[in-house]
Amino acid sequence: MNFWIEALVAVSLLLGSLFALIGAIGLYRLPDFFMRLHGPTKSTTLGVGGMVIASLIYFGVQGEGISLHELLITLFLFITAPVSAHMLAKAALQQKVRLSERTHGKPWEQ
Template structure:
């Protein structure tokens, strides 16, 4: 039973990691590419780490919980790095797809094009 759960978790993790990278590869502009890696990969790596946690908790007698640290660290850092990368991209004025909708008072973020 445990074996099946582990296998499912590992497959789910690898699949979501792959989806994140596919998004990075095929989406048309930077801001859309940002979505794939920052989330799909966190869930993907999270699932693999849970699998590792279960495996080492049951193969040895002592519970092995330190994988939680990596998961926690990734869940804290992924949004921070995404935020900074988006900020940097806005700063250097990266092209966005023409069909991007705009809503609300956004002109304070518009840069005069050089």
């Protein structure tokens, strides 16, 4: 395999892993529900996307071509993560979930 393709796959895997780690740390460390919602929906989505893109590049170069499964995983991931985060946030707003003092804006008090 070409050195540049290996380097591109390695960089995609490293960036994807870094984003997934940052998302997991954010999910663990942030104080309330609305702040924790950003970890899995933003950075973890990019992390898994980076890993799937690395897989697309690697197996596409191996001669098997681009797999439909990997494309569908990426498509469903980038479509469903924002929708589920939006639904979780709306449900939390309706239930008036307790907030941290550091969270700005309290829409149900207006």
